[in-house]
Amino acid sequence: MDFQGIHDHLRAIEAPGLVRADEPRLPNPEDKKDKGRSGDAYVVVEAAQLASFLRVCRDDERLAFEILADLTAADPAKDAEEFWVIVQLLSVQHRHRLAIKALVPKASARIPSATGVYRAAQWHERECAEMFGIEFVGHPDPRNILLPDDWEGYPLRKDYVFPTEYRGISCQ
Amino acid sequence: MLNPIVTGAALVAEAPAQGGNLTLDLLREHAPAALPGWSLPLITALISVVIVITVISLLAMVSVWLERKVSGHIQCRYGPMYAGGWHGWAQSIADGVKLLMKEDMIPLGSDKALFMLAPALVLGAIFGAFVAMPLAPDFYFADIHLGAFFILGMSSLTTIGVVMAGWASNSKWSLYGSMREAAQVVAYEIPLGLSLMVPLMVAGTFNLLDASAAQSDYWGMGWFVFKNPFVIPAGILFFVAALAETKRAPFDLPEAESELVAGFLTEYSGIRWSFFFMEEYAAMYLMSLMAAVFFLGGFESPVLHVARQAEWHPILCNLIAATTLIAKSMFGVLVMMWVRWTLPRVRIDQVMTMGYKYLTPLALLCALGAALWEAGKAWIFA
Amino acid sequence: MATEHKPSITFHPEPRQLPGGEREYMMDVRTGDLEVNMGPQHPATHGVMKILIRTDGEMVTAAQPHLGFLHRCAEKIGENVEWLQYLPYTDRYDYLSSMNNNLGYSMAVEKLLGVEIPRRAEMIRTICAELNRIASALVAFGTYGLDLGAFTPFLYAFREREWLLQIFEKACGARLTYSYLRIGGLFNDVPPGWLEEVAHFCDVFEEKWQEYYDLLMVNHIFVKRTADIGVITKEQALDFGLTGPMLRGSGVDFDLRRDLPYMLYGEAHDAGAWKVVVGRGEKGTLGDCWDRIYVRVAEMMQSVGIVRWCLANIEEGPVLGDIAKTLKVPEGEAYVGIENPRGELGHYAVSDGGKVAVRCRVRGPSFCNLAILEDIMPGTLLGDAVAIIGSTDVVIGETDR
Numbered sequence: 012m013d014f015q016g017i018h019d020h021l022r023a024i025e026a027p028g029l030v031r032a033d034e035p036r037l038p039n040p041e042d043k044k045d046k047g048r049s050g051d052a053y054v055v056v057e058a059a060q061l062a063s064f065l066r067v068c069r070d071d072e073r074l075a076f077e078i079l080a081d082l083t084a085a086d087p088a089k090d091a092e093e094f095w096v097i098v099q100l101l102s103v104q105h106r107h108r109l110a111i112k113a114l115v116p117k118a119s120a121r122i123p124s125a126t127g128v129y130r131a132a133q134w135h136e137r138e139c140a141e142m143f144g145i146e147f148v149g150h151p152d153p154r155n156i157l158l159p160d161d162w163e164g165y166p167l168r169k170d171y172v173f174p175t176e177y178r179g180i181s182c183q
Numbered sequence: 184m185l186n187p188i189v190t191g192a193a194l195v196a197e198a199p200a201q202g203g204n205l206t207l208d209l210l211r212e213h214a215p216a217a218l219p220g221w222s223l224p225l226i227t228a229l230i231s232v233v234i235v236i237t238v239i240s241l242l243a244m245v246s247v248w249l250e251r252k253v254s255g256h257i258q259c260r261y262g263p264m265y266a267g268g269w270h271g272w273a274q275s276i277a278d279g280v281k282l283l284m285k286e287d288m289i290p291l292g293s294d295k296a297l298f299m300l301a302p303a304l305v306l307g308a309i310f311g312a313f314v315a316m317p318l319a320p321d322f323y324f325a326d327i328h329l330g331a332f333f334i335l336g337m338s339s340l341t342t343i344g345v346v347m348a349g350w351a352s353n354s355k356w357s358l359y360g361s362m363r364e365a366a367q368v369v370a371y372e373i374p375l376g377l378s379l380m381v382p383l384m385v386a387g388t389f390n391l392l393d394a395s396a397a398q399s400d401y402w403g404m405g406w407f408v409f410k411n412p413f414v415i416p417a418g419i420l421f422f423v424a425a426l427a428e429t430k431r432a433p434f435d436l437p438e439a440e441s442e443l444v445a446g447f448l449t450e451y452s453g454i455r456w457s458f459f460f461m462e463e464y465a466a467m468y469l470m471s472l473m474a475a476v477f478f479l480g481g482f483e484s485p486v487l488h489v490a491r492q493a494e495w496h497p498i499l500c501n502l503i504a505a506t507t508l509i510a511k512s513m514f515g516v517l518v519m520m521w522v523r524w525t526l527p528r529v530r531i532d533q534v535m536t537m538g539y540k541y542l543t544p545l546a547l548l549c550a551l552g553a554a555l556w557e558a559g560k561a562w563i564f565a
Numbered sequence: 566m567a568t569e570h571k572p573s574i575t576f577h578p579e580p581r582q583l584p585g586g587e588r589e590y591m592m593d594v595r596t597g598d599l600e601v602n603m604g605p606q607h608p609a610t611h612g613v614m615k616i617l618i619r620t621d622g623e624m625v626t627a628a629q630p631h632l633g634f635l636h637r638c639a640e641k642i643g644e645n646v647e648w649l650q651y652l653p654y655t656d657r658y659d660y661l662s663s664m665n666n667n668l669g670y671s672m673a674v675e676k677l678l679g680v681e682i683p684r685r686a687e688m689i690r691t692i693c694a695e696l697n698r699i700a701s702a703l704v705a706f707g708t709y710g711l712d713l714g715a716f717t718p719f720l721y722a723f724r725e726r727e728w729l730l731q732i733f734e735k736a737c738g739a740r741l742t743y744s745y746l747r748i749g750g751l752f753n754d755v756p757p758g759w760l761e762e763v764a765h766f767c768d769v770f771e772e773k774w775q776e777y778y779d780l781l782m783v784n785h786i787f788v789k790r791t792a793d794i795g796v797i798t799k800e801q802a803l804d805f806g807l808t809g810p811m812l813r814g815s816g817v818d819f820d821l822r823r824d825l826p827y828m829l830y831g832e833a834h835d836a837g838a839w840k841v842v843v844g845r846g847e848k849g850t851l852g853d854c855w856d857r858i859y860v861r862v863a864e865m866m867q868s869v870g871i872v873r874w875c876l877a878n879i880e881e882g883p884v885l886g887d888i889a890k891t892l893k894v895p896e897g898e899a900y901v902g903i904e905n906p907r908g909e910l911g912h913y914a915v916s917d918g919g920k921v922a923v924r925c926r927v928r929g930p931s932f933c934n935l936a937i938l939e940d941i942m943p944g945t946l947l948g949d950a951v952a953i954i955g956s957t958d959v960v961i962g963e964t965d966r
Contacts, residue, residue: 050897077803085924106824131806157633258720441712528714530948
């Protein structure tokens with residue numbers, strides 16, 4: 012199925028937490044400020060419902076997203092209100108992909124863990140947690156994965172200030 | 184394991200000077216009269232020790248170089264090419280010098296005394312085993328009645344050194360290595376000894392000189408492999424068990440470099456490490472020499488037969504005999520190298536299964552078959 | 566996996582009275598589990614990875630990978646350098662398949678830019694990516710032999726790899742970190758005679774491949790060491806998000822090059838130039854170590870097929886699309902997953918219309934493939950553990966990025 016088909020099907024089965032679809036568009040020639048948007052289409056999902064949404068995507072026969080290809084987050088701007096949590100799903104059976112975006116408020120960055128649905132999410136969530144400070148509620152093993160256990164701060168946030176030293180080692 | 188050692192030591196102590204020892208004879212003839220008679224065997228022993236250590240060390244160094252050349256040519260490369268000029272012949276010397284100059288490292292928390300003792304014990308044991316190994320019919324260091332027995336006992340003493348090294352290193356990988364070595368050697372001592380029983384039965388003696396002499400008939404081609412059909416499978420079993428005994432691939436589990444870093448060798452460096460290395464090559468030669476004596480006719484070959492018939496000078500005959508023996512053992516060593524650079528390593532449970540479930544019963548069958556064959560032969564020709 | 570520390574030898578507090586009247590102190594040697602750090606400097610971890618394993622004798626009862634020793638902040642760097650400047654950093658995650666990494670990143674940015682790639686550039690990109698796949702599979706094959714104690718196949722594999730590296734050197738001047746495929750096409754056209762040399766390589770490699778197969782893959786000891794070891798079921802493989810040869814080794818017939826075709830792979834597949842290799846459980850159980858390594862080895866020949874198809878269909882033309890010196894990428898976000906030698910390499914790029922990325926995410930296949938170790942390693946022997954780690958074919962540069 013293409014993106015339109017997947018979105019229609021998600022609407023039809025009333026997938027939990029589905030907010031809207033966001034598709035790339037060409038710039039409006041009449042409005043000079045509008046530059047359009049390029050790249051992928053994705054669906055926006057309520058953060059609190061992400062895990063149950065993923066479960067539906069995995070279990071629905073026509074979607075059958077068996078593989079969670081990627082789970083990551085992004086901090087769009089320093090003054091943005093929300094983080095994005097982006098999930099890339101892949102269906103081996105139907106050979107289609109789906110990008111899912113959940114918006115997580117920076118003030119209380121919490122989102123249910125998807126590890127119960129896809130075990131592939133486990134390490135990706137650990138990485139997100141240490142890089143962005145997003146808490147994945149219900150994660151079975153919430154330790155740092157790439158950074159040292161005592162690393163302070165969340166490096167991929169836009170407001171991150173690089174430390175001058177780590178355990179007596181100069182980082183300059 | 185200690186039993187054969189004690190027995191062997193006792194055998195050496197009471198080994199009678201049977202005469203025929205070339206060194207002793209020469210000394211008796213040519214020594215200045217000022218030397219008291221009792222000192223002559225002592226001097227002989229000293230000379231023997233020096234010769235054993237020199238010859239074996241040289242052989243080990245040559246075979247280290249040879250191994251590198253053989254592996255190189257198997258793997259589409261040349262191996263050492265620069266040190267010394269011709270095909271890097273001096274590579275081992277250069278390595279030896281380098282290893283001597285390295286810092287003597289003893290890891291913190293290791294059992295220092297055992298750590299230092301282990302390489303010496305390993306090397307001492309393997310040199311000790313060579314005492315019973317004749318190089319030529321009239322050139323040997325100790326003519327021991329139970330020579331084969333003594334050699335097996337001494338060579339298994341090296342295991343104690345390896346276990347000691349693994350324990351003393353205070354490293355988990357070393358401990359794994361030494362435990363594997365202990366398990367493996369215990370498993371393979373049995374088929375090794377049993378498969379050696381077969382030619383021993385044909386020879387009717389444990390003495391290596393006598394065993395070799397027993398193969399001199401049929402123009403020097405009366406080898407045990409031709410005399411009894413069960414010696415051939417026994418020889419294959421002996422070779423496999425000897426590979427395991429000497430920790431050579433595919434049975435190099437005690438030092439499996441991809442699994443245990445370097446096993447019992449992990450914490451060793453410099454000259455102590457090279458002691459273990461020398462032991463490995465010396466053990467390869469020891470096993471190949473045993474195989475040469477008991478399976479491949481010892482000193483005997485048509486050349487030696489002709490030389491004897493023509494009554495050439497005894498020294499020349501001895502030289503021919505020694506060359507024959509070393510050439511035969513070199514063949515064994517080369518096959519070991521060939522195997523090492525061809526096969527992957529087996530797993531520890533597969534090693535154990537093979538030793539206990541297949542090699543031991545097969546060796547027993549061979550021994551039984553050989554015994555029946557010999558008994559039948561004796562009955563028919565009686 | 567923290568355990569309380571117990572002394573390995575404990576004394577019974579009460580001495581025992583022997584019939585003769587002496588008192589005997591009993592010592593009780595505890596045979597407990599041993600926790601061993603496999604790595605970060607262990608030959609079998611293929612780099613600086615640590616696997617904390619708990620063993621009962623030779624039996625592994627628990628395993629836990631620890632990553633991050635080679636973390637080089639690739640994603641953070643991506644947010645601080647310009648789009649084109651980031652390309653050389655992509656070489657460094659999976660340093661054995663740099664061409665493919667360049668390709669993935671370039672495709673992600675090209676998707677945002679919406680540029681057209683000249684056909685000759687696509688052809689040469691495909692050739693380079695596939696030759697790099699062969700070079701990478703040769704390392705996987707060689708080091709796997711090394712893990713199992715066979716040294717010789719490693720050097721045989723490196724003989725052919727050396728030739729490949731020379732071919733790459735002729736094209737772009739680098740042997741490992743190429744940065745040859747760039748956003749919009751190629752850095753430059755290939756030198757004269759290069760395509761002929763590639764064709765010659767394909768001919769020679771076909772013979773050598775059979776040699777490798779006979780030398781290692783069907784070796785009795787090798788089969789005994791890998792068959793039925795580290796079995797990953799189909800369900801497990803999908804659940805853990807395994808991709809590439811790990812997934813196909815478990816019997817899932819899925820290859821991004823065929824099923825979500827990009828560049829010219831779909832065209833080549835339709836022309837019958839190659840097919841997807843799937844593990845069949847030939848020597849043991851489906852999804853064991855042998856199947857995984859078999860998929861890698863067999864894929865080398867499929868890559869040769871793709872390269873041959875490209876060589877037959879290549880035409881003259883430009884090799885670089887219409888790309889500005891200083892790239893300004895339109896606003897948007899794009900995820901591009903391509904079939905790397907180790908699985909799906911995903912690049913997720915977010916642009917706000919500026920010269921620098923807002924987010925530059927890399928989904929490394931080794932990172933995802935490694936997570937399954939925790940599941941399949943317990944219950945195997947120490948030697949099997951090495952075989953399993955080797956069969957995942959991790960490149961630490963990619964797990965840690």
